[in-house]
Amino acid sequence: MKATTTPSTSTPVAHNALPPPSATSTARSSRIAPHSHIKGLGLTAEGIAAPDGAGFIGQTNAREACGVVVDLIKSRKFSGRALLLVGAPGTGKTALALAVSHELGAKVPFCPMVGSEVYSTEVKKTEVLAEAFRRAIGLRIKETKEVYEGEVTELTPTESENPLSGYGKTVSHVIVGLKTVKGTKQLRLDPTIYEAILKEKIVVGDVIYVEANTGAVKRVGRSDAYASSYDLESETYVPLPKGDVHKRKELVQDVTLGDLDAANARPQGGQDIMSVMGSLMKSGRTEVTDKLRREVNKVVKGYVDQGVAEVVPGVVFIDEVHMLDIECFTYLNALLESAMAPTVILATNRGNALVRGTTDVVSPHGIPVDLLDRCLIVKTDGYKPEQIAKVVQLRANIEGLKLGSGVLERIAEEGERGSMRYALQLLSPASILAGLAGRSQIEVEDIAEMNELFLDAKTSASNIGADGGFDGGRMS
Ligand SMILES: Nc1ncnc2c1ncn2[C@@H]1O[C@H](COP(=O)(O)OP(=O)(O)OP(=O)(O)O)[C@@H](O)[C@H]1O
């Protein structure tokens, strides 16, 4: 390998070697999600959209329409149909879909995907769709179980000489002391449970429960006796459990049909629906057949009839839906009409387009008319500069950037020329330019320099000559 010596260091460095990991790269702050400012639709109790609410600026018609759909979903009158969001790029379609999911509540399963996700070499297209639909149907299971619950007072693995392997010791059992308000108990548990304890990172002072017949271990939280010593932690503190250590306890667990399918695709034995959950941790993908789905449905129906479980229909969100092809669309029609279907939200920014997988079917949004027929269509509108300015200000606050005077107006102008997304995307590079110039605040000249460095989509398109190339050079 060719080695060059850089003047700054005396050690030879391989020409294209990666730079050594710096201390700061590990301490990188987490990426800021582009929709983190959206908290909901921001509607009043009467369903009227305030000009800005819950992080949403403008777009009042679309927000009110989505509010109606949320009401329909909540009163379970939206089956067999889909919500289709259409509009130009960067007008907030994805943001609207996220807001709808926020409005439905945290416990309602939300399964987002992009149209192109169906194209995989391993799994059939229809299978990907079917799986997404199954993952969007939740099941709330209530079961009374025999458990040992308490605050961990002692955690001692006992090692013994392993007669089979020549070296080392193995854990033969683990002693766990549990304490409740009423008393304490010492349990002698199997080494497999010790593994589960390690996996859940359980330490002395945590409140846990161990299921008596499956041995599943669950960490409830940290005992609040320890609360003062960990002030700055994002930890859930729970009171010392009441009653005996050994008792019957009602457990509520939220799973999705997709989880159940996956868990049962690798048979573990045992008819108990909760014990099936334990196997979720084991990875490996096995084909989920229709037969298996029917079996799971049958078991689920049994549980629902007994009143043990409750079905919670969720939402499937398919972004860039024009990327689906005709096979997927027909399958989608069928899925929409199946007995246990979640709510479907679709989004696209295409106008009239060829339906993928066909050679001559052109239809609005690239969606065949029979599916369009089943859709409630909501259109998103473009933004005025002052609305763009408000969103930019919101994002600047969230990203912790300071804007100098006139910057907001300037970015809003850019946004009107380009798009809302372009305006938002100017923020972070502009802050880097400001940082290079030794300022902590973004000024108008940073935005001006940005325009020299980068192009928005429309400017870039207008630079391309009539022959489709740059300066006569064709791009192919
Ligand atoms: N009305 C609004 N209020 C606040 N933020 C918005 C609004 N509309 C869009 N945004 C923000 O603008 C950015 C672009 O919007 P979004 O990604 O939802 O566009 P889109 O319609 O899905 O575009 P595309 O068709 O390209 O997928 C996002 O960061 C979004 O949160």
Ligand SMILES: [Mg+2]
């Ligand atoms: Mg989008």
